Amino acid sequence: MAVKTVRRPELTFWEKLYLPQILSGLKITSTHFFRNLFLHTAHLFGRLTHLRASATYQYPEELRPLMSRFRSRHRLTRRDDGSPRCVGCMLCETVCPARCITIVPDEHPDPHVEKFPIRFDIDLGVCVYCGYCVEVCPEDAIRMDTGILDLAAYSREAMQLDIHELLDPELRKPLAGCDLDFPHQCQLHEGELRGSWSPSPDS
Ligand code: SF4
Ligand code: SF4
Numbered sequence: 001m002a003v004k005t006v007r008r009p010e011l012t013f014w015e016k017l018y019l020p021q022i023l024s025g026l027k028i029t030s031t032h033f034f035r036n037l038f039l040h041t042a043h044l045f046g047r048l049t050h051l052r053a054s055a056t057y058q059y060p061e062e063l064r065p066l067m068s069r070f071r072s073r074h075r076l077t078r079r080d081d082g083s084p085r086c087v088g089c090m091l092c093e094t095v096c097p098a099r100c101i102t103i104v105p106d107e108h109p110d111p112h113v114e115k116f117p118i119r120f121d122i123d124l125g126v127c128v129y130c131g132y133c134v135e136v137c138p139e140d141a142i143r144m145d146t147g148i149l150d151l152a153a154y155s156r157e158a159m160q161l162d163i164h165e166l167l168d169p170e171l172r173k174p175l176a177g178c179d180l181d182f183p184h185q186c187q188l189h190e191g192e193l194r195g196s197w198s199p200s201p202d203s
Contacts, residue, residue, distance in 0.1 A: 066147055071131045073148035074122055076166040077141055083182035085141035088115035092133035092142060100126035118184040120166055124151055125159035
């Protein structure tokens with residue numbers, strides 16, 4: 001197979017000085033600055049209100065309004081009695097392209113409901129925020145409408161949401177205890193809920 005050599009173009013004298021690029025950048029920045037200054041001043045006097053001026057959001061203290069279709073951190077929706085709407089059908093786990101959902105279903109005590117999750121984990125460190133899990137769910141049991149954007153954590157383990165954090169998006173690890181009152185499995189290690197779902201000797 002023939003190999004075509006592509007020569008990297010040499011910079012001209014003016015390009016090596018970078019002055020034209022710096023001046024060009026300053027021109028763009030100054031244009032935006034004076035345009036916004038002029039428009040915001042005009043808006044104060046009720047003039048030119050049909051022209052929008054840029055505004056700076058003081059993130060993270062001030063959050064920018066999110067579009068209704070924006071996909072933020074997941075949550076599990078609840079029934080009236082506080083139990084999850086999820087019926088453990090495994091569709092979301094099956095469709096997830098990142099393989100980051102883990103569900104362990106069990107028989108539901110109500111004979112009209114087939115199953116419910118005793119374990120429901122989502123690894124946000126792997127999730128690609130495609131929203132397939134929300135779209136495929138037949139029960140409207142999982143949504144991505146919490147508006148929570150701050151997903152940084154100090155460890156990979158902290159990026160893994162379990163059923164407690166999914167049912168109550170305000171919770172953050174480490175969880176000191178479990179207050180969910182539907183049948184499910186939680187394991188405490190030295191007084192802290194670690195998200196371990198296998199029997200532990202000190203539980
Ligand atoms: S948003 Fe996509 S990648 Fe993330 S858990 Fe749902 S299906 Fe998986
Ligand atoms: S698709 Fe919905 S009902 Fe089925 S396991 Fe996922 S969250 Fe639960």
